[in-house]
Amino acid sequence: MTGLPIAGRWFERSRVDHAITLLWEPHVIPLMRCNIWHVRGRSRDLVIDTGMGLASLTAAIDDLLVATERPVTAVATHGHDDHIGNHHEFADVVAHAIEAPLLLDPPLRSLVPREAWGDDAIDALEAMGYPMPDPYFVDALPAGFVMDGFRQRPVAAVRTVGEGDVLDLGDRTFEVLHLPGHSPGSIGLWEAATGTLFSGDAIYDGPLLDELPESDIQAYCLTMERLLQLPVEVVHGGHDPSFGRSRLRELATAYLRHRRAP
Ligand SMILES: [Zn+2]
Numbered sequence: 001m002t003g004l005p006i007a008g009r010w011f012e013r014s015r016v017d018h019a020i021t022l023l024w025e026p027h028v029i030p031l032m033r034c035n036i037w038h039v040r041g042r043s044r045d046l047v048i049d050t051g052m053g054l055a056s057l058t059a060a061i062d063d064l065l066v067a068t069e070r071p072v073t074a075v076a077t078h079g080h081d082d083h084i085g086n087h088h089e090f091a092d093v094v095a096h097a098i099e100a101p102l103l104l105d106p107p108l109r110s111l112v113p114r115e116a117w118g119d120d121a122i123d124a125l126e127a128m129g130y131p132m133p134d135p136y137f138v139d140a141l142p143a144g145f146v147m148d149g150f151r152q153r154p155v156a157a158v159r160t161v162g163e164g165d166v167l168d169l170g171d172r173t174f175e176v177l178h179l180p181g182h183s184p185g186s187i188g189l190w191e192a193a194t195g196t197l198f199s200g201d202a203i204y205d206g207p208l209l210d211e212l213p214e215s216d217i218q219a220y221c222l223t224m225e226r227l228l229q230l231p232v233e234v235v236h237g238g239h240d241p242s243f244g245r246s247r248l249r250e251l252a253t254a255y256l257r258h259r260r261a262p
Pocket residue numbers: 078080182201
């Protein structure tokens with residue numbers, strides 16, 4: 001028994017505009033609470049990242065998906081635990097080749113942080129500014145969730161994408177940007193026509209993680225320099241609230257100052 005309460009509703013959502021909806025899991029601890037984006041297109045919808053995988057995402061966004069018979073592409077901005085939990089619910093899954101193995105065999109097998117990741121990883125995260133006092137990654141559970149034997153479910157197949165590939169929704173197109181640093185196969189989705197960037201964990205308005213075992217600070221610096229060149233109107237990140245170009249400049253230049261300090 002975990003002693004955790006049962007949440008009445010697992011996903012919360014907020015409409016960003018006529019086509020974009022943000023979903024999140026309020027009972028997941030802040031470090032692991034990723035932004036889940038639904039983008040409605042004329043002939044195809046996108047779901048960008050899918051959360052922890054403790055409750056059905058497709059059931060939660062049923063009303064967004066069933067209005068028409070549009071196919072859905074589920075994009076993984078990268079393969080970290082908090083972004084890939086529900087990709088198995090989608091037939092068309094897209095990720096960078098470097099991250100694909102994490103979707104095909106998700107490593108997360110416990111909701112107890114030190115069991116899931118090991119003491120060294122937790123100690124390192126705390127040193128990076130993410131205190132992890134919580135006994136679980138969650139402060140409640142979805143109805144019907146069984147803790148014993150939990151593991152994230154694998155996807156059946158991944159369609160791999162890389163720099164310059166295009167996801168065409170009929171009335172809007174997103175170009176894949178390879179944005180390594182946080183993880184080697186991190187990608188963003190860039191819509192030049194509107195200046196919209198879905199950035200995953202390449203940039204968001206919170207402490208960035210660049211000292212994970214798979215992180216690469218030099219690559220991250222190059223990614224930040226690249227992001228500074230993009231004519232961005234809005235960034236929808238993998239965590240935290242969305243922001244505009246001036247905040248992007250602040251975040252990217254602060255990162256470069258910190259990591260390129262003499
Ligand atoms: Zn991540």
